[in-house]
Amino acid sequence: MGLFSGFVKSLSKLSMIGRALMLPISLLPAAGLLLAFGDKFHLPLMMNAGGVIFDNLPMLFAIGSAVGLASESGIAALSAAVSVFVTNITIGTLLGITPEMAAQGGKYALVVGIPTLQMGVFGGLICGILAAWCYNRFHAMQLPEFLGFFSGKRFVAIATALLSFIMGLLLPYVWQHIQSGIDALSVVVNGDNQAASTFIFGLVERALIPLGLHHIWYPSFWYSFGDYTTAAGQVIHGDQTIWFKMLEEGVKSFSSDSYQDAGKFMQGEFPLMLFALPAACLAMYHEAQTANKKIAAGILFSAALTCFLTGITEPVEFTFIFVAPILYVFNAIMAGLAYMTMYLLHAHIAKSFSAGFIDYLSFGILPSFNGYQTNFISAVIVGIPMALIYYFTFRFVIRRFDVKTPDAPT
Template identity: 25%
Template sequence: MKDKIMSSMQKFSRIIIRPVMFMSLAGLLISISAVLKMEFMPTFIQQCGSFLFNLLTGSFISQMAVIFCVSLTTSIAKTKKNDAAIVGIVTFLLFLVANNQWLTVTNQLATPGEYGLAGTGQAMVLGFQVVDMGVFLGILLGCVAGYVFNKYHDKKLHKMIAPYEGTRFVYFVMIFVSIFLAIILSYVWPFINGLIEGLVNIISKSGSFGFFIYGFANRMLLPMGLHSLLYMPILFSPLGGTATVAGASYAGALNIWLAEIGSVSQITAIHPSVGYLANFGFTALPLGICLALIHTAKPEHKSKVKAIVLPALFAAMFAEITEPIEFLFLFTAPILWVFHGIVYGFGLMLSNLVGLNIEVSTVIKTVMNSIIIPMELGRQWLVPILFVILTAVEFFVFKFVIEKWDLKLIGRTDNFNEAENNIFDDESELSTTNRNYQLVVDGLGGVENIKEINNCITRLRIDLIDDSLVNKDLINQFGNSGIISKKNHIQIVIGMGVEDVREGLEAHIKKNQ
């Protein structure tokens, strides 16, 4: 039972991450639009910035629920994904209309106040006033629609009504499921929302230590692929806080922050939820790790180590991809991962203690955020100071642990060899089409041993029938930055070209079946 629950959590984690893949680009463009909107810009540039900001927030940020619904439905569906997408969007619309109608006939519609529906427990979604579930609505409906789709997509009916079988029968079922959920959630969700608010209050009362716990747990869950189950609710749901910005209500730390940078002239303080985003885990900590790995390497291997860790450092600081640098020590020295998690959480806690009030992410995003937010609100003058402190802390912690226990990391063995140490290949090579996918198939025990292939942002995630058939040496010949095995589930860290690799692997398997 425990393994089944873990497997289900891992599967949900890799499915729910798909919409977030687009979030990084949207966040960057929103930051750019916020710069263009600043008062010193020419009027035409300000208008262009406002257009871009309204476009992105109105079409993406404000509609995360429907995006999650369609994404989850199609990701969960095992076949006929085009039909699943239609079922997903129709399910969402059915719920909105049914819920609105039920609130209307039962006289439960809230009356807008000074700030609209903010604080009433209801919200406008695609023009319908419904129970305010935020992104949870899309997650719930997407999971239900995906489950029903898999259960009934091949349903056969009597020949007289055969035109309504298969995926059309799924649509028929979802009409009644949507109505049922629309009615039930009108009464159940306010209670659930109260529990969420209580949990938020507990976290907020933990003060800076709450951010430490969040950061430490984030790193500890990453090797199992479950960290998205922690940060997703924080970034996009009321668990990360709620706020009214420029008259509109937002839930989730990232949603609140993006709203604030787009309305910076109308705010007088930064919401405390920014503490979840003041994260030096993409810049200072990777630099500290990089310096420690180079410093502790044998003199004759330092140049090789630099050639490996510097591209990985660049990926973290400019592309928000930390796996290449983190996976250099996770497998060979797990104790370092614990210390890394402690420093990671310490960085979030320290940022909150000293009052840093801007999102710290990649170098580019951090610089742009520092430009957008007034100094008296963001206190961004603290960024370079904290950067130096946390780089030094990570460096000395890693140096001490590596030397104390004589950890055999890259560059610290006499027979140091890149391939033998399973280190990260050049990113461009990983994204090329001329790859020997048969190495992966054979390394996974053959086609008949592969149950399901998926991917997240950087990893192939594969469910197997028999994990004893895995040959990691063969998989390593394909090129990767790490392999994580958890019984009948294996994760192969590829990098940002992972989606192309997954499609290539699936095409190879289909071609050779």
């Protein structure tokens, strides 16, 4: 009984965090559409307007989680911003990370202009949680009279800064080991059993997205593993690079003596983005409280449209991965199965920006009219059953564990 009550309490805390993130999540569909269409139609103004939101997700998640967990306190929001600044500058200075290193991506990133470790939205989330804890713990604290000016709410930001400095000193030693382990795992996964490799690739990539660690995971598969020798004798490496070179050279089968089934580490996302995650949105809408269905519709349908058209999944996934860990695990496993099944069906579909309908049309459907064996219909064959599985699984889990859908008040 004690174990069960502890589990329920943990779910309740995760649910609180998830609800707190609804505000920043609500920004993502519009930002995603701006980013995707700006990229596709070469419109820098649109692309930059959307990109600035995604580039600063750690800060937005820090502020959103702090406000949601601290009774919408502006002091907590300010403290969350302080935490992001102090934590990341401490990490960057401690490790000697330069802007040039951050610009290369992978293990490093620029967070609000500060070169630091790549921690994705998770880095912002822990800063926001720390700020909320400091607010709840110290906002009524009274200091000695000669320090009275710093008492109460003024002390919250000070305490947050001090604790963020300590966190910035400790985090790198944990995070770097995690990054190195993921890097090593990617080498092990790329073995002879390509069906197993595609499954593990898809599962791990989807599981790492909330932590921002997928930026370390996929580049080796896209740009390093495997080789293809062009007609001119040039050796090309990486699944994505090879696919586009084969398209350029007219290799209709997307296979050669040295590299088979180009696209195998990209195409598994199409059933997920085009069918499964939009179906999850429909399930969450149907489980929403009747009085708040309009709120749910606004969030979920815009997220589903963004996911379908552009392949940007954060607006959908961030609505459930923090409030329902079981759905987070389910989503990762299903992504792995999608990758493996697409490989076994001999699909060869690539993506440039992300695996939405725009890329599906550009690199799946249209090339097939010129004789390329993309087997684009595989995404439909895999996607429709996945949509049904997602729909009924989400409805069951939401009811069984009382998962809070995006319509619920924060």
